[in-house]
Amino acid sequence: MDLKFSDEQNILRDMTRSLCTDHSTIAVVRAMENDPHGVPEGLWRQMGETGLLAMMLPESMGGAGFDMLDCAVIYEELGRHLAPGPYFASATLSALVLREAASAGQQQELLPGIGSGATIVTPAWLEPGNGFGPRGVQLRARPTEGGYVLHGTKRHVFHGAAAHKLLVLARTGDDEQAIDLLLVDRDAPGVRLEQQKSMASDTQYRVVFDHVAVPASARIGAPGSGWRSWEAAMYDGIILLAAWAAGGAERALEITVQYAKDREQFGKPIGAFQALAHYMADASAAVDGAKTLAYEAAWARSRGHDVRRLAPMAKLFCCKTFRDVTATGQQIHGGIGFTLDYDIQLYYRRAKQLQMNWWDAHYLEELVATDILDRELPRTIPDPFTV
């Protein structure tokens, strides 16, 4: 038992933090709000040059051989700085899918570019009125000679306009999991993008697929394997989002604590009022727990342990903590926190939205419950001291 990071991990953290301090300043975060592209030039270039965008790549394609705990360190720092950009959509989630399920040719075509930042791939997954499970994928890919024709609508397609390829989850049959992953050119005829503003002021699109023809070679993996590939990538992805949320929560708490020390009312710093001090003490425990849980999930994944329970727990708890800490942060900031001038609101809006995206609390809770209640295990909650 040892919770120390390795020297390499500490260097990675310092490197990411200094990169963010230079290129993901609050000014950059603000500039990217509602930006149609949403790719912060300097940050994106630096992430490419320092190898951060290649974090999921095999070393043969320029990856640095990071394991999940290394990546969690990076994501925690990105979260602290609310770093904008399509790194999760492209360099993490899409890269994971491609790495695990794509053909050698597809990998060769896309992964190096993803790793350098030259290529952006973004998933087109959720649909209006539908949920996170396989039944939510109703966009149809009808088989044609030599390919498919896609018809339907996707929403919450992040950085759609900046993407070169869309990684589309499409229904190819009536069985619940009859789903395929198809790579579609963002410019393909019949693909129509419309930016939609969101609470987090991020860059997301509604994408209509109007009888879009796609060759069979655009399919990733064997027919019908799409959901399995997607789900596997998501289990990794949510661990990193958990780290991102933990980093954001920690920073939001720091901002709030500093404000509570500086701001005086009734003749003393407001942090000297016990009620407010106790809000922050509670938050401090939650933030430390969130960080450690994210580390544990990442560590477990790095070790090859089963993360069917830990990964959803981590996203569930870290996002809830981020959300709760930012809500508390707003309360402690008082009126000034409601103005756009202060930074706490940037965290507040992103925290809730992250909690709702990429598997929300309801979905995650059900994953955890399934692992606890529906699996055959000697103990539903393992005793960590049992050898």
Place this chain on the structure above:
Amino acid sequence: MDLKFSDEQNILRDMTRSLCTDHSTIAVVRAMENDPHGVPEGLWRQMGETGLLAMMLPESMGGAGFDMLDCAVIYEELGRHLAPGPYFASATLSALVLREAASAGQQQELLPGIGSGATIVTPAWLEPGNGFGPRGVQLRARPTEGGYVLHGTKRHVFHGAAAHKLLVLARTGDDEQAIDLLLVDRDAPGVRLEQQKSMASDTQYRVVFDHVAVPASARIGAPGSGWRSWEAAMYDGIILLAAWAAGGAERALEITVQYAKDREQFGKPIGAFQALAHYMADASAAVDGAKTLAYEAAWARSRGHDVRRLAPMAKLFCCKTFRDVTATGQQIHGGIGFTLDYDIQLYYRRAKQLQMNWWDAHYLEELVATDILDRELPRTIPDPFTV
């Protein structure tokens, strides 16, 4: 709009409070803990003599013509004093069932005695492993010539040993609501009582019915009408339990506030610590809301309004408030509250138990949800200002 009580109601409150102050002292409450009979002699006699036990009776049988709001006033005071005794089981719930559904003969036989306190009737309803709905009633009443034979087990039969009659919910068929209410002598051959201790240290029994023969004349109402009668009585009963809980919550808060004024630590009364003061302020809002909601439900019932939503809301919220206030009360009392010497623990144990009995939170929430989501109403949450 006017939240004042009538002069009569104020007199009723004063009378009940003074009766409790004399006969439901904390010493009486403590003496009744785990008592096999659980009927506090002085209090019971006084409740009979002052007409409180006749609160549900028609005036022709000695009732004082109280409406539900009058009864809520009484119950709030009983709750403040944690008044022990079988008044809810006998004088309220059983009396309600008998008044609405029993034959003239049955009424004549039982109601006057219930009203004077000479007769005690208690429901035998819940069963091990079963819930609050009609499917929970699995004790069988098999028809015989001229009657039924009962076989099965009941639990949480309050004041079973003191009761003269058990009001048994029994299954007479396979349809979900094929349930009848049968009056069974507590001494009938085959009826076996076993006291079970509970968290609230109240008087409750497990009752085994071992082929107990009951004449057809013991049935209340038409065959198959039992569940309907029971449910109707329960809707009234929970309004009064809500008032009881609100009264208990208010008193628990008063005890706690007083303790926080008296107890000093770190050189000042602990109520001067903002964290504790804020717990009590939150509790104060909840208690005032709970009381008013109980009044509203009782008032609505008195006026003949539909209480399918308000009655469960009242029990749900008042019991939650009672539970939360007592938990806060324990925290503020600190170690001393954990000892049996102090009174707050009497409230703490009863509050949780009341929340779990007579329709628990899950059951009540579902009743409220049904009213909101499954009924055809123009607005799911009515606008009180719409004329």
Place this chain on the structure above:
Amino acid sequence: MDFEFSPAERAFLQEVDDFLQANWDPRVMDVTRENMAQVCDTPERRAFMKKLAERGWLGITWPREYGGQDGEGFYEYLLNEKLSSVGAPQIGKGVGIIGKTLIKVGSEKLKREFLPKILNAEIEFAVGYSEPSAGSDSAAMRLRAERQGDGWVLNGQKVYTTSAHFADWYWVGARTDPDAPKHHGISLFLIRMDDPGLTIQPMYTMGGERTNAVFFDNVFVHDDYRVGELNKGFQYIAEALDIERFTMFTFAPIRGRVELLCAHVKHATRDGEALKNDPRLRQRIAQLATECEVARLLGVRFVDTAINSPKTPTVEASRYKLYSTELSRRVADATMDIVGPGAQLALGTEDAPLKGRAESCYTYTVIDTIGGGSSEVQKNIIATRGLGLPRNF
């Protein structure tokens, strides 16, 4: 005890309903502006206020000698609940805080100048209490007013003056005695909003609405435009708030949001399945609806105390404000969770569930538990004045 409105009250509500229907205008009545719906910042909204004035509804509780009806405050409560239920501007600031203070302590000159205009909705006020260093601690205001000739020169800064950029007059608290204890050195002034010494700087909020910082650079005010007695300003402010509290935090918007959520769950589907079949959502809806009823009743309790009892319902108001605004934030958060990912889309997104109201509720309701006395301030009031706990924090 009676939880129902009297026939007279129902008749009044009917009258207001008819009026609102007859004057329906989506530019005036817009619940999507959430907490800012009450701001009277457009020509259409000002015109609407004039219509209210024509009905005599601005002077309901004013004495007859000033053109009022000497009526019960309860009708102001009913009117504001109605107005806020449709997102229309409300009465309160001019008629209540300023008008009633002038009636009580204003000079004949000020009464003559302002009261008729208020009654006729010919004037729009901005209120300047908050300052950078005076938030929850409102008596800490520092805006300096120094005596000069027959008037005062004001220097300093206000914040959160939401109406500064469209109001005609500014109702301002300023420190007239820097040496007195902080509650006893403040006086109230009326200043023309277009005074050249005032600089209005927008502060934009998370909800996209505007409020303002206002800078005072040697603003001269004639002593005639000082209100009431010197150095009693804070007392006037507090008294007016106590009187006006129940026109300030209306319940209708919270009810409206709960209704919006319930109606959504009742009718919407996910993956083709009715949302209302999900026991988790049924449970949450039941809880929120119950708490909504409790909030309503705490409001009823408070209004009832104001009207049917001799005491000032300070503690009742705090309980209502505390409980209802904390609920408001819970409702906003739960709405996000229940509605699901589409709820992140911003207000006005046509194909979003609730057309984006989930988003606007989540961002706006942050201010509910802060403005008008934060939850912590309310709890202090309840603890000390309601429960008699020692004031030591």
Place this chain on the structure above:
Amino acid sequence: MDFEFSPAERAFLQEVDDFLQANWDPRVMDVTRENMAQVCDTPERRAFMKKLAERGWLGITWPREYGGQDGEGFYEYLLNEKLSSVGAPQIGKGVGIIGKTLIKVGSEKLKREFLPKILNAEIEFAVGYSEPSAGSDSAAMRLRAERQGDGWVLNGQKVYTTSAHFADWYWVGARTDPDAPKHHGISLFLIRMDDPGLTIQPMYTMGGERTNAVFFDNVFVHDDYRVGELNKGFQYIAEALDIERFTMFTFAPIRGRVELLCAHVKHATRDGEALKNDPRLRQRIAQLATECEVARLLGVRFVDTAINSPKTPTVEASRYKLYSTELSRRVADATMDIVGPGAQLALGTEDAPLKGRAESCYTYTVIDTIGGGSSEVQKNIIATRGLGLPRNF
């Protein structure tokens, strides 16, 4: 970073497991005593402690010169978690608080007299810090110790001395300088529990277990039985608590209760339907299990800081204590709600779900957020020492 135990640690755990199995005795190992399971109040339990002593497990972290093994504190943590997971008495009070304080500051006489007996489990201690007026404010203790001849005369009262009615010796803080600031006038004493000047009066608790008030009537203590330097008692108490904290609040009982609840939901039915099919319960179970893992990790963090870093993990300990005990109360409350009406039946009711454990958890866990530093005290520590917020409350 490694969340797993090392091979050596696993071997130790295996050794303890084997030991527990070989010495299984339901009179000694009884989780149904909840928080009181650690009390060594019966002959069987004392005999069990002697067996632990024979294994050398009482002196794991003691210096070799006093018969210890100079081992890592981590093994004490592992041992106590194992012991508490089966409801056995734990090491800590004698070995830790008293033994380690004696080793550090005790006279040769006291070391010679007590240390071997502690190591061999021949002595049971009661600890007397709390007094009627000294709860959270433990430095406020008033028990008077007045100099007389070659010793001290003690008068006053202690409360919550859980072991008073069966212990051999009493480890007591008393005020030796009434004029010093409250943290600087306390000294520690060792007193025979059968001293005729002590009157032990039972205080019964909600859980049915016993604790005691102890009255001191002219109890004479020779100065040889005063521990360490005069008037430094409070400092010793605080230092010992900092060292021993992670043997005091074990995680295993909380984990055990969550597991109990989860297993119940997994296997039980209501009205013939599997409980685990209820989405509301599934949701609640997922939340509690997640929070349980967080509590465990806060404990891991705290132990890791204690062992792998040079700093005293005061803030980490407070975070763990705060979060895990608040969770403990939530779990108890949720267990009641999830298990349903049968959960009200008292501990030991054979036909009750969980045999009544729901009831005992609900009544016992009240003390979790109070004893050993209340949640509010922990929050003060985190706020001031962890976040650097000003101490002003």
